[in-house]
Amino acid sequence: MGAKGSLSVLIPLALQLWLSPVFATESIRDVSDTRNKPAIRGGIVYHAYCTLCHGESADGKARASKLHAVPELDLSKGHEYIEKIIRHGGKAVGKNEAMPSWQEELSEEQINDVIAYISIVKSPASRGEIVFKSNCVLCHGTKGDGKGRASTLFNPPPSDLTKSDKNDEYKKAIITLGGQAMGRSEVMPPWNEQLTEQQISDAVAYLKTILIP
Numbered sequence: 001m002g003a004k005g006s007l008s009v010l011i012p013l014a015l016q017l018w019l020s021p022v023f024a025t026e027s028i029r030d031v032s033d034t035r036n037k038p039a040i041r042g043g044i045v046y047h048a049y050c051t052l053c054h055g056e057s058a059d060g061k062a063r064a065s066k067l068h069a070v071p072e073l074d075l076s077k078g079h080e081y082i083e084k085i086i087r088h089g090g091k092a093v094g095k096n097e098a099m100p101s102w103q104e105e106l107s108e109e110q111i112n113d114v115i116a117y118i119s120i121v122k123s124p125a126s127r128g129e130i131v132f133k134s135n136c137v138l139c140h141g142t143k144g145d146g147k148g149r150a151s152t153l154f155n156p157p158p159s160d161l162t163k164s165d166k167n168d169e170y171k172k173a174i175i176t177l178g179g180q181a182m183g184r185s186e187v188m189p190p191w192n193e194q195l196t197e198q199q200i201s202d203a204v205a206y207l208k209t210i211l212i213p
């Protein structure tokens, strides 16, 4: 093959390589912008320090609620009150001292982040958005359209979840058990060890909100 012949093969190939990874998938910046939101970081803080007493949806149904009667979180009490009780504990606001003071334990950023998370903690779809953006975007993309950074590595590719024709039960099952158990690609991992049942239901509630009819 002469120089001209090999160029005619190489140029389209190079063009294809250049086009596909860049335009088919998101940039690392898209991913870090998505993950670097206060409420997303705050979700991690909340799960590590608050779920035990307040419960996953802040309804007071929690493992420790037999020890302390934790009321359902009342967001109408306003930002100032919420910030004060988190920083200084229940006693400082004339409430149950079983609510610890977090000033020493959490950084300034973590306190602001957990307050951002509390503002959405009662909405299943908003909690689910955080589950999704913390765990699923590398494959399914920040928008859920299947264009995540790792998507080009897999065949079949990660589903475009904005166009899914599956019902909520099916989605819950495949997220819990993984693709292989459902006769689909084993690349779709089972999440039953990393995520709670509540988090999986929340993710399914979020997926409903991104469907494009």
Ligand code: HEC
Pocket: 045, 046, 049, 050, 051, 052, 053, 054, 064, 068, 069, 070, 071, 072, 073, 074, 075, 077, 082, 085, 086, 090, 095, 096, 097, 098, 099, 100, 102, 114, 118
């Ligand atoms: C050891 C159990 C415990 C832990 C852990 C805990 N809390 Fe509390 N929290 C309580 C109790 C009990 C109350 C209720 C105080 C009262 O109303 O008398 C409360 C109240 C609150 C309130 C006020 C709610 C309202 O409606 O008045 C907020 C906000 C709050 N907690 C946030 C947090 C955050 C954020 C974390 C994690 C960083 C956390 N709590 C961890 C026990 C806990």
Ligand code: HEC
Pocket: 131, 132, 135, 136, 137, 138, 139, 140, 150, 154, 156, 157, 158, 159, 161, 163, 164, 165, 166, 171, 174, 175, 179, 183, 184, 185, 186, 187, 188, 189, 191, 203
């Ligand atoms: C390592 C890549 C990867 C990750 C991470 C991943 N998925 Fe998947 N997912 C896939 C692939 C690949 C498929 C398509 C399987 C097939 O078609 O056989 C899929 C399919 C699905 C489906 C089925 C959709 C339909 O319409 O059939 C759902 C729902 C889903 N994933 C949700 C999630 C959620 C929620 C998360 C995060 C908690 C997640 N996935 C994380 C790769 C991934």
